[in-house]
Amino acid sequence: MMAQGTTRRQIVEAADDLFYRQGFEHTSFADIARVVDISRGNFYHHFKSKDDILDAVIKTRLDRTQHMLADWEEEGTTPKDRIRSYIKILLTNWSMIKDYGCPVGTLCTELAKLNHASKTEANKIFTLFRVWLRNQFRQLGHKKDADALAMHVLSWSQGVATLGNAFDDYKYVKQEVDKMCAWLDTLSVRTK
Amino acid sequence: MMAQGTTRRQIVEAADDLFYRQGFEHTSFADIARVVDISRGNFYHHFKSKDDILDAVIKTRLDRTQHMLADWEEEGTTPKDRIRSYIKILLTNWSMIKDYGCPVGTLCTELAKLNHASKTEANKIFTLFRVWLRNQFRQLGHKKDADALAMHVLSWSQGVATLGNAFDDYKYVKQEVDKMCAWLDTLSVRTK
DNA sequence: GTCTATACCTGGATAGAC
DNA sequence: GTCTATCCAGGTATAGAC
Numbered sequence: 001m002m003a004q005g006t007t008r009r010q011i012v013e014a015a016d017d018l019f020y021r022q023g024f025e026h027t028s029f030a031d032i033a034r035v036v037d038i039s040r041g042n043f044y045h046h047f048k049s050k051d052d053i054l055d056a057v058i059k060t061r062l063d064r065t066q067h068m069l070a071d072w073e074e075e076g077t078t079p080k081d082r083i084r085s086y087i088k089i090l091l092t093n094w095s096m097i098k099d100y101g102c103p104v105g106t107l108c109t110e111l112a113k114l115n116h117a118s119k120t121e122a123n124k125i126f127t128l129f130r131v132w133l134r135n136q137f138r139q140l141g142h143k144k145d146a147d148a149l150a151m152h153v154l155s156w157s158q159g160v161a162t163l164g165n166a167f168d169d170y171k172y173v174k175q176e177v178d179k180m181c182a183w184l185d186t187l188s189v190r191t192k
Numbered sequence: 193m194m195a196q197g198t199t200r201r202q203i204v205e206a207a208d209d210l211f212y213r214q215g216f217e218h219t220s221f222a223d224i225a226r227v228v229d230i231s232r233g234n235f236y237h238h239f240k241s242k243d244d245i246l247d248a249v250i251k252t253r254l255d256r257t258q259h260m261l262a263d264w265e266e267e268g269t270t271p272k273d274r275i276r277s278y279i280k281i282l283l284t285n286w287s288m289i290k291d292y293g294c295p296v297g298t299l300c301t302e303l304a305k306l307n308h309a310s311k312t313e314a315n316k317i318f319t320l321f322r323v324w325l326r327n328q329f330r331q332l333g334h335k336k337d338a339d340a341l342a343m344h345v346l347s348w349s350q351g352v353a354t355l356g357n358a359f360d361d362y363k364y365v366k367q368e369v370d371k372m373c374a375w376l377d378t379l380s381v382r383t384k
Numbered sequence: 385g386t387c388t389a390t391a392c393c394t395g396g397a398t399a400g401a402c
Numbered sequence: 403g404t405c406t407a408t409c410c411a412g413g414t415a416t417a418g419a420c
Contacts, residue, residue, distance in 0.1 A: 007386090021305065022305055022306075023302070023306070024214075025217055025218060026217060026305065026306060028412075028413060028414085029362070029414070029415090030412080030413085032211065037390075038386075038387090039386070039387055040414090040415090041386080041387065041388070041415090041416080042385075042386055042387070043414095043415090044414095044415070044416075045260055045385060045386075046385090048415095049414080049415080050413095050414070050415095051412090053243075082361070099304070100304065100305060101205040101249070101301050101304060101305075104357075105301075105354050106301050106305065108357075108358045109293050109301065109354060109357065109358075110215070110302070112291070112293060112352070112358070113213065113214055113215040113292060113293075113298065114214070114215070114217065114218060121307050123358050123359065125237065126355070126358050126359070146368060148364075151355065151364055151368075152371070153331075154351070154355055155198075155348070155351030155352045155354070155355045155368060156347070156348060156351055157351065158202050158350070158351035158354045158355060159346070159347030159349065159350035159351025159352070159354070160347045160351070162297050162300070162301060162347070162350045162354065162416080163318070163343065163346055163347045163350060164352070165301065165304055166297075166300045166301075166315050167315065168317070172340075172343055175340060175346070176347060184400085191286055192399080199403080202409090220394075220395060220396085221395080221396070221397090222394085222395085230404075230405090231404070231405055231406075232396090232397090233397090233398080233399090233404080233405065233406070234403075234404055234405070235396095235397090235403075236396095236397070236398075237403060238403090240397095241396080241397080242395095242396065242397095349419085
């Protein structure tokens with residue numbers, strides 16, 4: 001009765017959420033089945049293994065990230081505006097970050113420890129942000145150090161997410177976000 | 193035949209290492225038993241549960257951290273020297289960080305996702321660094337913003353560890369360490 | 385495409401001999 | 403203090419009916 005692929009999509013959606021909140025390894029088929037309301041045996045009609053579900057989850061995250069970056073590209077009128085969109089996710093997603101950390105960073109570190117085959121794929125989510133940020137800094141006129149600046153913003157925000165999560169401290173996160181924005185303001189804008 | 197408490201210490205040592213490299217949940221009694229070369233049933237003479245082993249591991253980490261901080265306190269002649277000792281661990285421990293990330297950050301995020309009873313204890317390792325760094329900044333004459341500066345250094349280094357691990361990129365880590373040291377140099381030293 | 389039943393394994397934990 | 407034997411829950415995965 002259900003439209004083609006709906007169950008599959010529901011599984012990926014639930015797994016995406018649970019992998020984030022509980023971790024990949026700690027999430028069982030039973031957990032996912034409870035959310036989607038299907039039987040456990042049914043998974044294997046859609047996926048051949050748990051790793052297969054993980055791959056699908058990573059794919060949707062890559063997709064979603066790309067769309068988000070494209071949206072920011074449209075919304076922001078200047079490169080600095082757009083970079084600020086990135087910085088601000090620490091605040092807009094705070095209610096999740098405080099409990100579960102950064103979705104990208106926590107998945108990558110978990111897969112690194114598991115030495116999981118898909119860790120390279122997961123790292124590509126970081127790369128999407130990296131390339132996008134680099135591009136923004138290039139547009140600001142920072143040709144040579146665009147990548148270093150992108151990595152700097154990436155690590156800064158990543159650390160704030162981790163510490164914000166550990167200490168559950170919104171005030172600190174807000175403070176660091178303000179610092180990041182102030183730092184961004186001091187960056188020169190070079191026009192050719 | 194073995195001296196009192198030797199086996200226990202060996203278990204904690206092996207668990208400490210494996211929890212770091214594989215994660216707490218992914219490490220089984222069998223894994224630890226293989227390293228220490230004891231039978232699985234033997235664990236329960238020394239600990240009443242796996243969580244008990246985790247608590248012991250966290251305790252030794254707290255201990256070890258305190259000693260390291262005390263050593264840095266002695267070795268460094270100025271507060272800036274001492275803070276540099278902290279920053280440099282990213283380089284001295286690089287061979288581990290590149291594969292397994294920061295021992296403190298990765299444990300705290302894992303326990304946060306598991307919503308584990310010991311996560312508060314694990315967070316105290318972060319607090320040790322925080323208090324120590326704060327103290328250094330106070331000695332530099334930064335009375336009001338000492339804690340904010342400490343948290344800034346903590347998050348910065350944490351992010352570098354996470355991204356360095358994901359991208360396995362030593363050059364980037366070195367670059368960020370240099371940036372952190374340069375930033376430290378620009379900080380004013382106020383004497384009363 | 386979804387279900388039930390079940391195989392098979394590994395995990396943590398217990399009991400009791402030595 | 404260490405061992406072996408064992409229990410039981412839970413995990414992934416498979417087979418086959420509907």
